[in-house]
Amino acid sequence: xxxxxxxxxxxxxxxxxxxxxxxxxxxxxxxxxxxxxxxxxxxxxxxxxxxxxxxxxxxxxxxxxxxxxxxxxxxxxxxxxxxxxxxxxxxxxxxxxxxxxxxxxxxxxxxxxxxxxxxxxxxxxxxxxxxxxxxxxxxxxxxxxxxxxxxxxxxxxxxxxxxxxxxxxxxxxxxxxxxxxxxxxxxxxxxxxxxxxxxxxxxxxxxxxxxxxxxxxxxxxxxxxxxxxxxxxxxxxxxxxxxxxxxxxxxxxxxxxxxxxxxxx
Numbered sequence: 001x002x003x004x005x006x007x008x009x010x011x012x013x014x015x016x017x018x019x020x021x022x023x024x025x026x027x028x029x030x031x032x033x034x035x036x037x038x039x040x041x042x043x044x045x046x047x048x049x050x051x052x053x054x055x056x057x058x059x060x061x062x063x064x065x066x067x068x069x070x071x072x073x074x075x076x077x078x079x080x081x082x083x084x085x086x087x088x089x090x091x092x093x094x095x096x097x098x099x100x101x102x103x104x105x106x107x108x109x110x111x112x113x114x115x116x117x118x119x120x121x122x123x124x125x126x127x128x129x130x131x132x133x134x135x136x137x138x139x140x141x142x143x144x145x146x147x148x149x150x151x152x153x154x155x156x157x158x159x160x161x162x163x164x165x166x167x168x169x170x171x172x173x174x175x176x177x178x179x180x181x182x183x184x185x186x187x188x189x190x191x192x193x194x195x196x197x198x199x200x201x202x203x204x205x206x207x208x209x210x211x212x213x214x215x216x217x218x219x220x221x222x223x224x225x226x227x228x229x230x231x232x233x234x235x236x237x238x239x240x241x242x243x244x245x246x247x248x249x250x251x252x253x254x255x256x257x258x259x260x261x262x263x264x265x
Contacts, residue, residue: 008020035081041088043088059100065083075116083119083122090107091125109153114152121159143178146179146183159210187200207240211244212250216249223253223260230263
């Protein structure tokens with residue numbers, strides 16, 4: 001696959017993107033339950049490795065994949081996969097090209113509000129590339145989204161930061177805890193009448209697993225936050241806490257988990 005993909009990328013970077021587009025669509029595995037993320041990731045890494053030689057062409061190709069919103073994009077289709085590829089590649093390429101990072105962060109913030117869940121997952125993957133390359137600026141941007149963004153943008157922040165391989169540095173763990181505290185306080189402040197909209201429900205579902213990922217990385221601080229939230233008597237936050245307590249990653253913290261379960265009883 002790599003030889004074929006590499007050859008098609010070379011052609012695309014030299015002005016003929018249609019064969020690559022056809023290949024991506026044909027191998028997207030969509031419609032279906034699972035998109036071909038292996039292909040999307042291979043594309044992003046090959047494009048990122050091409051930036052030193054073909055910077056402007058790579059930039060144009062990523063834009064070609066991600067700025068076709070005038071076309072009708074439907075969920076679970078090859079067209080959605082093409083845009084997903086562009087989103088992930090944008091993060092990977094900006095990771096190696098600092099001049100593109102600000103533009104890419106704003107583009108990802110836009111796509112974080114997509115109605116399509118695969119594109120939202122692609123946003124988190126792209127932000128993870130940026131977080132690895134430029135921790136300080138990416139954390140600052142994510143902090144702004146957590147504080148000022150929509151529910152879907154807040155969901156993107158939590159999904160970005162809540163991956164065990166990402167939580168490998170004290171600064172990132174500290175940021176992850178701060179993001180969760182901000183979002184939890186946001187949820188607490190949302191009036192009950194506004195909690196039935198789909199964006200709020202999507203954010204709540206994400207919080208139903210992300211908090212346990214961060215807590216597994218920082219047990220003392222994570223369980224302290226969970227204990228505090230358990231006293232808020234908020235039904236949606238209580239649901240999220242219970243969902244996190246079910247996760248196997250917290251099984252070795254049985255005493256802490258039992259204490260929170262007791263507070264929620």
